[in-house]
């Protein structure tokens with residue numbers, strides 16, 4: 001590799017590249033690293049030069065190329081950041097600083113030190129995303145030249161590349177770096193499996209190529225009459241991704257890989273769909289294997305149509321259809337995005353990088369760097385699913401994410417106030433897992449607030465960061481006392497109890513024996529116009545009636561259609577509200593309102609306006625709700641029934 005190769009690459013895509021800047025950076029780095037050699041034995045400058053070339057393949061700008069040439073100067077030579085600033089200005093210095101590892105802190109374990117280093121890179125990348133792209137290129141070149149180290153060190157570096165940097169490359173949509181990092185790491189971590197798979201791929205290569213040739217011929221023939229430009233190629237599959245699929249699906253190599261994969265590139269979106277139609281017409285598509293990532297791009301900007309058809313050899317063939325622009329974005333991710341859309345001021349683009357901001361927020365909140373790394377791992381590694389808001393907005397989540405993650409993904413306020421949700425029309429608790437294609441409607445309560453327990457259920461870093469933010473804030477506030485509000489006090493009792501008197505007295509349910517709807521009751525009238533209703537066997541009632549003889553006959557009425565205010569006092573726990581809702585719905589209760597409010601640190605009051613379809617129904621409601629775990633009291637209106 002020569003400097004002239006790098007300059008040639010740069011000139012091929014930059015209209016007016018600053019060649020003198022690149023040359024100056026090269027000379028500076030060469031001088032600074034003078035006398036240093038890499039473990040491979042070559043002069044040190046080979047490393048930054050190669051890193052710069054990887055970035056030139058991604059068509060990065062000249063500033064990035066210069067910074068890449070200088071990226072190890074501060075860390076590995078006697079030159080300081082100030083020297084870089086003086087020579088190359090602040091922009092390049094900031095990129096180099098982001099690439100420079102933290103000084104070893106005495107009290108940090110190797111693991112913590114490693115986590116802190118990644119944290120620093122993420123932090124610097126929030127300010128300038130190019131830092132992480134240089135870091136990825138740096139890692140890639142290190143992986144390519146890893147052979148010089150002893151086994152233990154090779155394995156450690158490989159694990160790091162596989163678990164941290166490959167997922168970051170994926171998130172940024174830079175597939176070309178992602179799969180290289182994965183395969184190079186996998187070769188180190190599982191050398192035998194790697195070799196075996198590689199041999200198997202080579203053995204079956206011929207068969208697949210033949211199949212692709214056949215399809216190519218048929219398709220080209222078919223498209224001759226149309227004016228659709230088309231470029232068909234066999235799609236290389238990567239060893240690590242095959243192995244991962246084998247693990248995940250518990251299938252053999254033959255079952256996973258014994259199928260051809262091809263890619264069709266055309267000039268515009270309309271043609272993508274037309275080609276899809278033609279392919280589906282020629283070969284039978286396998287149902288459920290079609291994915292439209294053009295209409296619903298992945299968060300890393302990936303767009304393509306995916307389908308699987310039964311090919312000429314009567315075996316499944318995977319087909320991807322996309323435009324050239326989509327292809328470049330798939331391979332180079334964020335870097336290609338700049339090429340097509342420019343680096344600045346695009347809202348859509350900012351949206352795509354939102355995860356990095358969220359990550360930054362998370363790292364502020366993480367108690368230690370290791371925890372941060374764990375969350376990073378989940379966010380980056382898991383498969384993605386797509387769910388929808390009631391308005392049809394697509395929300396993307398890692399597989400296994402729950403309702404609460406969904407709520408936070410839509411908006412942090414929605415997460416903070418979330419008490420339950422409806423998935424595809426059914427009530428579910430906060431911890432319910434959201435699946436691909438679900439329609440999720442979040443149910444909120446004004447009085448809801450996040451709790452520490454929520455951290456145990458959420459899966460995404462965004463949700464975790466927001467909950468922590470709240471919990472931390474709440475701890476600093478004085479303990480709030482929740483006062484039970486006086487209701488606008490409806491005489492609910494009168495809706496369900498009637499007294500056999502000429503006048504219409506105010507009816508009160510007694511607090512001593514707390515009669516339940518349907519139980520035998522007797523009224524006691526001490527004051528004119530007021531009747532207190534007791535269970536007929538209540539000792540207090542017997543005593544009073546004997547003494548004062550103010551007995552009034554009362555009875556429950558089947559007041560169908562009346563709205564009764566059902567209140568449930570319970571120990572708060574995740575999913576409680578949804579469980580009550582589901583209980584009510586299970587016995588066909590029509591609900592007019594549903595609310596929940598905290599009565600203290602762990603007590604919650606849920607109230608439901610329910611339409612009674614008779615006394616038996618109301619009894620049934622009360623009986624079932626009382627059985628729910630954690631329920632301490634059931635009231636109708638303000639009268640306790642438990």
Ligand code: MN
Nearest residue numbers: 047071072138
């Ligand atoms: Mn380096």
